[in-house]
Amino acid sequence: MVLRNGSVLDVRSGAVHRADVVLEGERIAEIGIGLDGDDAIDCDGGLLVPGFIDCHTHLCIAQTRRDPFGLPRSVRPLSAVPVLRTLLSLGVTTVRDAWGADAGVRMAVEKGWIDGPQVLLSLRQVGTTGGIGDLWAPRTGPLDFFEDPSLPDPIFNGADEARAVVRRMVRAGADWIKVTVTGSLALGKGLEDLELTSDELTALVDEARRRGGRRIMVHAHGARAAELAARAGAGSIEHGTYLDEAAVQAMAEHGTWYVPTLSVTQSDLAATPEGAAEAHLESMRLAIAAGVRIAITRFGRTPRSCGS
Secondary structure, three states, rough: EEEEEEEEEEOOOOOOOEEEEEEEEOOEEEEEEOOOOOEEEOOOOOEEEOOOEEEEEEEOOOOOOOOOOOOOOOOOHHHHHHHHHHHHHOOOOEEEEOOOOOOOHHHHOOOOOOOOOOOOOOOEEOOOOOOOEEEEEEEOOOOOOEOOOOOOEEEOOOOHHHHHHHHHHHHHHOOOEEOOOOEOOOOEEOOOOOOHHHHHHHHHHHHHHOOOOOOOOEEEEEHHHHHHHHHHHHEEEEEEOOHHHHHHHHHHHHOOEOOOOOOHHHOHHHHOOOOOOHHHHHHHHHHHOOOOEOOOOOOOOOOOOOOO
């Protein structure tokens, strides 16, 4: 089959040009001018682009956040079904889940049980005692509504335990290791904290690399946390609300991607700390000026990050 008279986006140059596209089954076989095929579809006015990659989704937490203790455990993975279907319909062909989905969600898509984009997993956001991944309440003490054998214990302290937490996540099927280095924007505290040491971050990066070349994605709102993570070899900085020139220079120097999740600060100003929306846009400007590579997020109707 040939798609005629449409426009094609060249992602390397950013240019859009007219072209025909030949399909063989589900694969693109050829792109050019004046191509032939058994059947033809006139795509005049259409634009063909590669599939989008949403680098920061939370496929399974939209429902469980609303009532974490009153819902059956099966709601968590099943609630991802409409989210995955929506993302695929919007042209997203790969998602990187930033915590909440287990290996069963990825398997369901791979086996065709449910429709959705390719799923890359982090399982849980790992972090140190007292960090935002360490769920705790004054009346009960430890409080973990994500406790599940398929979502291993995410808490560690020290470089040796950092290596152990990577091994737990990889054993359970993680493609990426998600680590929290600052507090939460949603809670409005600890945004400039450094919840990990340099030794701990370096151990996470090294152990992930040794385990099949995996990389770490770092939840970091503050500049010093982003800079520390970049210098340790992090694959990406998530959020990066309050970056400065030193942070973006470190990210550019070490090839660290910036995953800004702008909807966290731009979609609901009333729920955002004062000045965060403006600071986030300024961080974007600094990153662009420094040549930092930036990835899209929040393209589809995925829920706002629990760990924002």
